[in-house]
Amino acid sequence: MVPIKPTVILEPPLTQIYSSETVTVRSSKPRATLTAQSSVIPAGGSVTLSCSVEGSAGWKFDWFRRDSVSSKAQLMRGNEANRVISVSQGGLYHCRGGRGDPVYYTEDSSDVTVVEIFPSKPTVTLQPSWTQIYSGETVTVRCEIQGGEGAQWTYEWRAAKLNTPPTSNEYRIIRATESDSGGYSCRGRRDYFFSGWSDIITLTVSFPSKPTVTLQPSWTQIYSGETVTVRCEIQGGEGAQWTYEWRAAKLNTPPTSNEYRIIRATESDSGGYSCRGRRDYFFSEWSDIITLTVSYEPRPVLTVSPSWLSPGASVTLNCEVEHPSAGWSFYWNKAVADLSEKSSSYELLPDGSGTAQDSYIIHGQTHTAGYVCRAGRGDPEYHTDHSQPKFVWSADVHSAASLTVSPDRVQHFTSDSVSLTCEGNFTEWRVRKFSEDGRLYSDCRRMTGSTCDINTSKSDTAVYWCESGSGEFSSAVNITVQNDGNGPILVSPVHPVTEGASVSLSCSLRTQKILSNVFFYHNDKLIQNDPRGELKISAVSKSDEGFYKCQYSGRESAQSWMSVKVTMSGADSSSSPVWLIVGLVCGVSLIIILLLLLCRCRQSKCADKPPDVIYSNIELENFGNKWKHHKPEQSAVYTNVKTGAAEDSLMYAEVKQPKKEKAKKNKGTSSPAADAAVYSEVTSGSSLSNSAAMQADLFFTLLNVFSS
Template sequence: PTVTLQPSWTQIYSGETVTVRCEIQGREGAQWTYEWRQSQKNIPETSSEYRITVTESDGEGYSCRGRRDYLLTEWSDIIRLTVSYEPRPVLTVSPSWLSPGASVTLNCEVEHPSAGWSFYWYKAVPDLSEKSSSYELLPDGNRTANNSYIIHGQTHTAGYVCRAGRGDPEYHTDHSQPKFVWSADVHSAASLTVSPDRVQHFTFDSVSLTCEGNFTEWRVRKFSEDGRLSDCRRMTGSTCDIKASKSHTGVYWCESESGEFSSAVNITVQNYYYYDDVPILVSPVHPVTEGASVSLSCSLRTQKILSNVFFYHNDKLIQNDTRGELKISALSKSDEGFYKCQYSGRESAQSWMSVKVTVSGADSSSSPVWLMVGLVCGVSLIIILLLLLYRCRQSKYSCFTRSIQSESHSLGSSTNHGVNQNETHVYDSVHPGTNHIYDSVTPVEDNRNGSDEHQDVTYALIELKNFEKKRKHHKPEQSAVYSEVKTGAAGKSSPAADAAVYSEVTLGSFPGQ
């Protein structure tokens, strides 16, 4: 007989359930009973299959033989199971530093890849009371066949975890170590400020990291270069105080009691030796807005202001003169990248400077908001105009009077207002320059009939034809434009209400006409 393993995994983990099967070649149809043993120790099992929940001792191996009546087969070769401790998958994120709104890809890798794994995806939620994090299943993150998961529209710092499972009943691995997608966007739910405000620091420097936001309790966390996650040990309120050492190099962020993450910052600590004073680059911790100015400098612990400094952008020398500062007056996206400085042949570590892009002076993320505001305002204005037009059409009186066309042969040297003696309206001056002019009309009281009521407010449409005709060089004539204005008392329908009043408007000369 031979012993086979189902499923045929090459790597089995302690706690998994597998089946060993005894097969006798050429005697499949016969009525056999079976005997099993594990490392020379008999097992009380008589079926051809033996289901095992694997432990570490199962690595010694299994064998079987068949029995029929008085016939016994020989023992099979021993099948040995390679048993390991519970695996812990490794999660990777790309990119780890993101631009707000970008897509993030998560990848979950098991130590010994094989078929049959399903994957689960979680978001890490901080729990300040337990000084740990809980895990919330992501949308559509339950038992996916693919070992990658894409998050669209990521905007803020967030932590993620994965785990894998296989078999029936399903065996689950441990959760992966949390991996973080960091956003340096200052518009996160909370922000982390650093004092002194620079990325690089010397050992023994006092550095304060303060959480700011609308929450009462905070925790400052660090993700070190070696992948370890740790908490600040010296929290005073919302501030973490550290005495910088090389081990403090890493990414820092804040977590609130309600599960929010702040923007993240990079902190780099440079060893200081009195006999070898290596410089540091003084650069901003947070992203700098596009179009703004920024100044980078080089500093020694013993001397804060240096001159004759070389500055590099992405390893390319960009300034080499007596100035001690690199000033960029109007940042663009092309200025983003790694910067470092060099003084007296000694180079600083390089630090990333991020440039935050804006659209028309506003964050690109806010443009849809302004688009909606503009759309709502535009629709509201159209509705108001339609209502006014409807009211106007339903009115008993005309909104506008007939227009009287007139042609001016020449322009006078003065402007007068001629008003009919029966007129009850005062007309403002008319300004030339357009063909259609709407002139305001101010009503005055008409007491001829003993009434104190005001007349309706009406508007005259006056059409002025082109004045740029060829004129003879003699004394200009004056011509009048007459506007017919129908007036009437509000709420009355007497014949007098339809009387026409003519207003004489004299046009004068204007420069350039």
């Protein structure tokens, strides 16, 4: 076969050209075509290359490879009949065809680039390692290929908004802005080796929020000795390696941490606190100032209501501290007299330790007593001082200790001699005084034994009571000293007046003890529009309780409170009709039972039998106040009938009934049954033939018992 005659082609097709012009002379020799199955060889894999010459057959192929663009092509395989080969190395490949003898070669094919993937996947790291940074900070993004150390890699970057992506393994962002936020990934390239793309690491650039100074506990008002922690918080800056700067009140060495702990605060710690964060060369803004105020230890204020009470009433204590919502717990104590120290000790009340409520209720208060409170908060707990004692005064004279006043009146003139005497089964006493200005006095100026002698002055207007060495409190009394030497005083009893008793109120001058033409007022209302010498109340009732004052010649006395002590007699008398009805019903029932017994005894000739005793137990319900039932054994009525021979001329009916007088409070026991026994003498003669007379006598006896 005759080889194809080549043809020369000029480009441009000009046979006449001039100096400095360019012309390309091209042979019409055929060109081999190289195609690759893929331009990328996966790690550990291979790709297929195909070489062809268009329009003819019988060709054999030569395969060439270069390691780089500048290197010389090396023959891989020559005179291969197979137009398809498999390669596992990256590089620049081309081929050519040849046939005949001598061999006629085609032109070389164009280069085909095949790259080989490096088996190790790169990693993007940040230095510093914070994925959250702030505007103005500097960060270095680095691409690292494990196992590729020492190789001459170039790098490709997929970075957020990079106009000129770097080819080195580091990308340094100086004075970052929010536009630098986004995902960063990389891969390495070495000749015809490529790594895979790394995983994306996301960088967030933001403007930091303003730091905030907080207090723990959150009280801006604290007291000397308390502990507080001042903390700097940067929202969104968690996990960052911040150091801190403080502008703090009188800090010689401000801390660099985010917390500043003040232990046992003093007033010098008062002031404003602010902070800012620093990270490398970046600074946050200064926080707003928070002002801490340290003041002297507070003293709570205790109030009691009511301050004067009726025995058995409930008393409410209230403890008030500055800033009451600031986490206080409250402690409630009773003041107990300590005569050896001339002071008082404090006993914790039941369930009175660390209550969340600022009030405490005492049920069933019966006597004068003193109370204090204090507050605590924090961990470890900080305690305030105790409050000033506050007293609940009872005018009940039946307490274990009592106080008598001589002369027995509330109001006195200045320079009067007044004696206050403590009474009771105690050897040690002290008289206490609570003045108008709220001061508590523990000792009498002139104490002789159990009597305190006072030469009165205006400052002696106060509430007085006795305290024993064992902590017992007497009733309390008011003493009022008239400062106007020419004005009258009201003569009224110091202690409460028992309901139903009589009382006389009068008006007196220093120079004249008994006055006439006096007007009396009750709760500021004129009692009667005619003057008199004294005000007599023959039977005092609860409605007579209140403030009284007198007026003489246009001058008024001070007013004094007269208390009325209620007795239970009224309540007992109100139940008398009920007892009368119950007594009648029970009496009739008892008579019927006795008649039946007598009839049975007559039928069986009981007179000839030995004497025996027959008991009939009848339970009576006590319909007293509030209709409470007594225990059956306390309300049993026993009828003891003794029968015997003809010579036994007496028969006794013993009736035991509960005593109607109300038991003392908290005692709950009736008088002994013997005190209520009633014996009725019935003459029966020598036989029981006079039964009708005996029945009548017994009926009237029972009627008398139950109606009394």
